[in-house]
Amino acid sequence: MTGALDGAVIDAGPPLQQAIMAMLAVRAGRVVTLAQLIEGVWGDSPPPSAAQSVYTYIAGLRRAFEPGRGRREPPGVLARTAGGYRLNLDPEQVDAHVFAGRVAAAARASRAGDLEAAVRELDEALPLWRGRPLSGVPGPFCDDERARLEELRLTAVEAQAEALLRLGRPRDCLAQLQDLSRGHPLRERPRELLMLALHGCGRQAEALTLFEQTRRVLSEELGADPGAGLRQAHRVVLSGTGGPAVPDPLIPRQLPRDLLAFVGRSREIVRLRTLLDPWDEDPPHPFVVICGPPGVGKSALAVHVAHAVRDRFPEGQLYVDLRGGTPNVARLSSHEIFSRLLRGIGTPDDAVPVDEDEAAALWRSKLQGRRLLVLLDNAADLGQVRPFVSAPLGTAVLVTSRESLVAGDDCVQLRLGPLSDAEATAMLSKLVGADRVSADLGQTTRLARLCDGFPLALRIAGARLADRPDWAVGALTARLTDERQRLRELEAGELAVRSSLAASWGALNGSSREIDGDAARLLGLLGLLHVPDITVEAATALSGSPPYQVERALERLCDAHLLEATEPGRYRIHDLVRLFAGALMEAGERVLPLRRAIGYYAASARAAAVTSQPHRVHCSYPEVRERGRRFGGADEAHDWLRKEEPILLAAAFQAMADQDDDIARAGTAIGFALWWYQQRAYRVADLVSLGERLLATGRRLDDPVITMEGHAHLATGLYLRGDRSVFQHGQQHLRLARQLGDRFNEQRAHGNLASTHVKWEQFDDALEHARAQREIASGMGSRVGELYALLTIGRVCIELGRFDEALGALDEGAEMARRAGDGLRLVEFALARGRALIELGELATALSVLTDASGPARFSKMTEVGCLVYLARAHRLLGQGREAMRRGAEAVALAESMGSAYWLERAIKEREAAGPARDSVTT
Structure with a gap:
């Protein structure tokens, strides 16, 4: 293979180097990666030296392209980029691109009715053809490219002949059609055109003989009869009239109407159009799939895009509903689908082979040289569509399915998710009117979210509102808020979210495959848990099955798009799917799975709390029998709590609302396990709401221990929020501890009350409670209680100006914490000591x-913001204005993010006291 650049002949070198040049030239101006070059030359089994060979061939091509380039001069024609290599040529400098462009221009002119212009374009295109393309050049890429270019040449010759026939010039195309028919005896279009050319030249007998020869060849080789085009040409010849030189072919236009209310999906539309209507005149991608959960709008998007690209497929668009997701209706068999497709392109009923393989062969034969778009809607699985997606290049098969079909050959799959809030609002505006929607945008957004952003649910909601013009949007929103009735409310006529979901679940439940049955059962169990997402471990606890079996079932549900994998080992279920799934289980079947799952969460949260903060005392009530997760260290446990906190909170609230007492008690165990973590993370609102639910659950169960712990939990949240009702709950905690004879909780309640009095600057009361805590803690050997008491005593004595006493308590407590390895308490003692030193004027020591x-x-x-405030104060008093300002600003930002009015007031005070950022200067 040789080439020419700027008039100079280029020797492309050995065959493999020619293959590299071909790939770069076909994609002129675009980056071709090293991996693509290796695959294009050697396929799936490259030699170990493939990469090095590519580098050698690239160097050879650079020498051929720019023989005079200096060693240090960068290459101008064949450039190295971050992603691979790029041949810096205009596509118009590559014959294959020029040829394809001329053929495409001719097709546009023909569609516009300008046959003379079409002939001119093809007259310029066909002389570019000089023998077999890429002759002798090896590799999978060149094999495919040869086939593509040859198919394009045949299409061009046929198009030129058709245009000449329509212009009444049959003699001008006769010889070329005879050559084409001899070279491709099973290709019907050239013989059809040749019959018409012979007829136009007055050679009817030869035309009729050609028809009989063609019918015999097709019967012997394919077991098929002539297609619609040949039969129509036969009728023209038999009529003996001039008639139309070329009969108008049957062009199927089977697409359903595009939805008037279609909105959004901009990114997905661009992606699909790029695949089906490439900008560079490449053939459309042969197999494109839109998959996703029931009701997400797969069919609507497919129809919308098919209409948008239909001009790229001038020989028609076919549509078949495969019924893979239609409840109580059998899905179409492969033979039924072949029959519909073949009839769609003009094949008579009696010409459709009974044998499926023969029907497939006829289908592929009739697609040769055609540009058709085939939309196969609602595919049940890959097996249902596999026979139809091996069409010749030029035909595109667009498939929608609830299943993942990505394992198919040459499949490009787009997974469709719910609409965004903005897209859902726009859809509702089209359905019920913009004025009605804009009257309450807040309720409209809420309605969109209750519908999960699923177009099917939104269409139903829109239909219900349209049918009730007196309803405000909020009226329907209120009805959908009740989860027990939501699926029932989302029904309008024949549209129903429940039946759409039932079809997907029914396909699994009715399958003979064991994994499908496992997945169907697991979906029902997943509906019992009202958590944002679920891990394999939690699902294993819920189901009671082996982990490997559960993971396979979860992945199968993802393939069926009834679950979504958010990351490896973690899955999310949409609310509407969860509501449907929750109704699959009988009331008597729900208790044991929920006990296992909530127990797993409780045991895991308790283990994580103890591992992440081993020096704290953790509530071990109520007893949890289930096994939970184990952790290798404090960091791992803390990270798990951080990630799982939303799930643990949801599980705790659901469990505590359950009527089963054991489930409710396990829910309180989750809440108690989160106590220390939520303080450390400053989750004030969660501490309060969780404390309120714990307290209510303890009272409902008439359990004094849970009630006591609920008071303590709630008091902590109220303390951090700065709510004076904390005193009431602190006193109740103390009262119940004494009533139960629980000395540990008695000293703990004294300690919490002491801190509360400090916050409200009631220092005498604080000191009384702190000393009471130390006395009880010391007597029962509670190091934790004694440390907290010493810390509070030190803080109170600072406030009272008794600095020597404060430092004594703080030093004693710090030594105890150091011996115990309690890092958090050591920090708290250091902060209090630093503050005492500031008050004593020992600023350098305090700063250190x-x-x-x-x-x-x-x-x-809490410790971080306190440290920043005291550092700002120490720097300020030392005259280090810039550092004081910096630390003060950091403290303000942190306090604002925490939402702590107590610390924000102190941080702002320090920042303002620092004044303009300046340092004192001594001379």
Whole structure:
């Protein structure tokens, strides 16, 4: 293979180097990666030296392209880019691109009725053809490219002949059609055109003989009869009239009407149009799939895009509903689909082979040289569509399915998710009117979210509102808020979310495959849990089956798009699917799975709490029998709590609302396990709401221990929020502890009340409670209680100006914490000591103590913000204005993010006291 650049002949070198050049030339101006070059030359089994060989061939091509380029001069024609290599040529400098462009221009002119222009374009295109393309050049890419270019040449010759016949010039195309028919005896279109050319030249007998020869060849080789085009040409010849030189072919236009209310999906539309209507005149991708959960709008998107690209497929668009997702209706068999498709392109009923393989062969034969779009809607699985997606290049098969079909050959799959809030609102505006929707945008957004952004649910909601013009949007929103009735409300006429979901579940439940049955059963169990997402471990606890079996079932549900894999080992279920799934289980079947799942969450949360903060005392009530997750260290446990907190909260609230007492008690165990983590993370609102639910559950169960712990939990949240009702719950905690004879909780309640009095600057009361805590804690050997008491005593004595007493308590407590390895308490003692030193005027020492503590203080937001405030104060008093301003600003930002009015007030005070950022200067 040779080439020419700027008039100079280029020797492309050995065959493999020619293959590299061909790939770069076909994609002129675009980047071709090293992996693509290797695959294009050697296929799936490249030699170990493939990459090095490519580098050698690239160097050879550069020498051929630019023989005079200096060694240090960068290449101008064949450039290296971050992604691979690019041949810096205009596509118009490559014959294959020019040829394809001329053929495409001729097709446009022909569609516009300008046959003379079409002939001119083809007259310029066909002389570019000089023998077999890429002759002798090896590799899969060149094999495919040869086939593509040859098919394009045949299409061009046929198009030129058709245009000449329509212009009444049959003699001008006769010889070329005779050559084409001899070279491709099973290709019907050239013989059809040749019959018409012979007829136009007055040679009817030869035309009729050609028809009989063609019928015999097709019967012997394919077991098929002549197609509609040949039969129509036969009728023209038999009529003996001039008639139309070329009979108008049957052009199928079977697409359903595009939806007037179609909105959004801009990114998906661009992607699909790029595949089906490539900008560079490449053939459309042969097999494109839109998959996703029931009701997400797969069919609507497919129809919309098919209408948008139909001009790219001038020989028609076929549509078949495969019934793979239609409830109580059998899906179409392969033979039924072949029959519909073949009839769609003009094949008579009696000409459709009974044998499926013969029908497939006839289908492929009739697609040769055609540009058809085939939309196969609602495919049940890959097996149902596999026979139809091996069409010749030029035909595109667009498939929608609830299943993943990505395993198919040459499949490009687009997974469709719910509409965004903006898209859903726009859809509702089209359905019920913009004025009605804009009257309450808040309710409209809520309605969209209750519909999960699923177009089917939105269409039903829109239909219900349109049918009730007196309803505000909020009226329907209120009805959908009740989860027990939501699926029932989302029904309008024959449209129903429930039946759409039932079809997908029914396909699994009715399958003979074991994995499908496992998946169907698991979906019902997943509907019992009202959590944002679920891991394999949690699903295993829920089902009671082996982990490997559960993971396979979860993945099968993802393939069926009834679940969504958010990351490896973690899955999410949409609300509408969850509501449907929850109704699959009988009431008596739900208790044991829920006990297992909630117990797993409780045991795991308790283990994580103990592992992440081993120096704290953790509530071990109520008893949890299930096994949970185990953790290798504090960081792993903390990270797990951070990630799982939304799931644990949802599980806790669901469990505590359950009527089964054991499930409710396990829910309280989850809540108690989160106590220390939520303080460290400063989850004030969650502490309060969880504390309120814990307290209510304890009272409902008439369980004094849960009630006591609920008061303590709620008091913590109220303390951080700055709510004075904290005193009431602190006193109730103390009262119940004494009533139960629980000395540990008695001293704990004294400690919490002491801190509460400090916050409201009631220092005498605080000191009384702190000393009471220390006395009880010391007597029962509770190091944790004694440490907390010493810390509070130190803080109170600072407030009272008794600094020597404060430092004594703080030093004693710090030594105890150091011996115990309690890092958090060490930081808290250091911060209090730093503050005492500031008050004593020992600023340099205070700054040193606080600086050393600043790293460990990041363990929790409360210690971090306190450290920043005291550092700002120490820097300010030392005259270090810039540092004071910096630390003060950091403290303000952190306090604002925490939502802590207490610390925000102190941080702002320090920042403002620092004044303009300046340092004192001594002379």
